[in-house]
Amino acid sequence: MVYAFDDIKKVGVIGAGLMGAGIAQVLATVGYDVVLNDMNAEALAKAKTDIEGRIDRMVEKGKLEADAAAAAKGRLTTSGDLTSLADTQMVIEAIIERLDIKQSLFAELEGIVSADCILASNTSSLSIASIAKNCENRARVVGMHFFNPVPLMKLVEVIGGAATDAGVVDATYEMGKAMGKEPVIAKDGPGFIVNLGGRAYYTEGLHIEAEGVAPPEQIDRIMKMAGGFRMGPFELMDLTGIDTNFPVSTFIFNGYHSDARLRTTPRHGYMVEAGLLGRKVGRGFYDYAQDLPKLPTPPEAGPKTPLTAVLPERSDAFAPLVEKGLSAAEDDGKAPILVSPLGEDCTSTVARLGLDPKRTVAVDLSAVERGIVTVMTAPGGSDVLEAVTTWLAGAGLHVEVIKDSPGFVAPRIISMIVNLCCEMAQIGVGSPEDLGKAMTMGLNYPFNPLEYGDKVGADRVLSIMEGLQSTTGSERYRPSLWLKRRALLGLSLSTAD
Numbered sequence: 427m428v429y430a431f432d433d434i435k436k437v438g439v440i441g442a443g444l445m446g447a448g449i450a451q452v453l454a455t456v457g458y459d460v461v462l463n464d465m466n467a468e469a470l471a472k473a474k475t476d477i478e479g480r481i482d483r484m485v486e487k488g489k490l491e492a493d494a495a496a497a498a499k500g501r502l503t504t505s506g507d508l509t510s511l512a513d514t515q516m517v518i519e520a521i522i523e524r525l526d527i528k529q530s531l532f533a534e535l536e537g538i539v540s541a542d543c544i545l546a547s548n549t550s551s552l553s554i555a556s557i558a559k560n561c562e563n564r565a566r567v568v569g570m571h572f573f574n575p576v577p578l579m580k581l582v583e584v585i586g587g588a589a590t591d592a593g594v595v596d597a598t599y600e601m602g603k604a605m606g607k608e609p610v611i612a613k614d615g616p617g618f619i620v621n622l623g624g625r626a627y628y629t630e631g632l633h634i635e636a637e638g639v640a641p642p643e644q645i646d647r648i649m650k651m652a653g654g655f656r657m658g659p660f661e662l663m664d665l666t667g668i669d670t671n672f673p674v675s676t677f678i679f680n681g682y683h684s685d686a687r688l689r690t691t692p693r694h695g696y697m698v699e700a701g702l703l704g705r706k707v708g709r710g711f712y713d714y715a716q717d718l719p720k721l722p723t724p725p726e727a728g729p730k731t732p733l734t735a736v737l738p739e740r741s742d743a744f745a746p747l748v749e750k751g752l753s754a755a756e757d758d759g760k761a762p763i764l765v766s767p768l769g770e771d772c773t774s775t776v777a778r779l780g781l782d783p784k785r786t787v788a789v790d791l792s793a794v795e796r797g798i799v800t801v802m803t804a805p806g807g808s809d810v811l812e813a814v815t816t817w818l819a820g821a822g823l824h825v826e827v828i829k830d831s832p833g834f835v836a837p838r839i840i841s842m843i844v845n846l847c848c849e850m851a852q853i854g855v856g857s858p859e860d861l862g863k864a865m866t867m868g869l870n871y872p873f874n875p876l877e878y879g880d881k882v883g884a885d886r887v888l889s890i891m892e893g894l895q896s897t898t899g900s901e902r903y904r905p906s907l908w909l910k911r912r913a914l915l916g917l918s919l920s921t922a923d
Contacts, residue, residue, distance in 0.1 A: 845909055
């Protein structure tokens with residue numbers, strides 16, 4: 427059987443919701459004849475009106491010529507009958523995310539379409555092999571996971587199941603390119619690339635909050651100011667809907683046989699039970715009836731009054747503060763003690779170095795160039811904390827004070843993101859190149875995790891992960907072998923063997 431991309435002229439799209447309508451719109455505008463199918467006549471009519479309206483707006487914005495828009499509209503037809511897909515060369519399913527319904531649909535399609543018609547599913551997480559289970563010809567079943575809104579989001583994941591023909595994967599990949607997308611090849615498994623890769627950001631934020639380190643709004647603020655993310659993990663969960671985020675997190679956790687690195691927290695499920703689902707109901711981690719917190723601007727630098735402090739280790743890390751007036755001194759039993767641990771909390775650092783906890787302040791300097799530092803002390807607090815934070819603010823830095831936490835906040839979450847991406851490379855979820863493309867384009871991360879690890883140093887990321895694992899005793903922070911081996915050998919995280 428030959429599945430050739432060049433033979434695809436007419437495509438069926440099943441499901442007239444936002445995703446299906448978006449897929450149909452893109453296909454029609456790039457030159458394919460499209461049959462949009464749905465059993466709900468009202469949904470079909472609305473989808474057709476919406477698609478034509480969006481095409482008209484493309485003309486108004488100068489993104490499409492009027493004659494091309496008219497041609498695109500003419501290539502789109504709608505139908506409530508699956509038999510209307512009989513002469514298509516490819517069918518893309520975008521219906522409810524339920525395995526039993528998808529299995530039934532694909533089995534039914536086999537009796538309607540030609541033997542060489544490609545059957546693609548827009549599933550976001552369900553196994554392609556499972557979807558194809560009831561099909562006689564599983565070789566032509568493939569995943570083609572788009573992202574919402576389809577006309578704007580460039581990424582598409584292409585997933586072959588255990589029985590999928592290589593030619594089907596190739597043809598689907600080329601279809602993605604023909605639609606103006608950036609396709610990536612993902613291994614069939616829970617969450618594919620994007621939904622799996624996104625777990626670290628959400629769940630580590632939840633774990634930090636669960637430990638009492640900082641409230642959601644502070645974690646979000648730190649990740650935006652120090653990490654460069656557009657939204658913090660809690661804002662993002664509120665936006666996508668916690669009733670969507672929690673089930674996906676649970677599905678992926680179970681699918682990877684309870685890997686601790688993917689475990690969420692009790693608060694996550696509680697939010698669903700309490701009906702606190704996010705923006706769509708007016709309340710989630712935030713109350714949307716209230717004004718949402720805004721990012722502060724770093725304070726203006728005041729007089730550069732020197733601060734004298736003891737720097738017992740990693741004194742070179744404090745170079746940015748030395749430039750602002752910090753000076754190192756011998757321990758006189760009175761001066762503040764500043765540390766900047768990697769993956770440890772302040773308590774562990776104090777105990778390891780035999781420091782006075784009442785004079786010790788741990789400082790996260792990873793985002794000092796962004797104008798923000800995060801500080802913490804061991805339980806019981808530090809007598810010098812106020813003096814240190816006052817000096818930092820006077821040096822023009824925004825200061826966040828958190829409870830004791832291994833890895834602070836931003837380094838901890840970002841290292842988890844890098845480590846999970848490394849693990850995905852290790853187990854072949856995608857190539858390093860495709861992983862980076864998917865994480866930046868599908869999740870809107872401000873960096874490619876593997877390239878970020880190379881930039882800051884794989885050895886540094888490994889030190890943070892090992893510190894997190896040692897301090898907490900949790901397998902959640904187990905370093906990926908991809909990270910560990912490359913850090914030990916001085917190799918790039920971004921290149922395959």
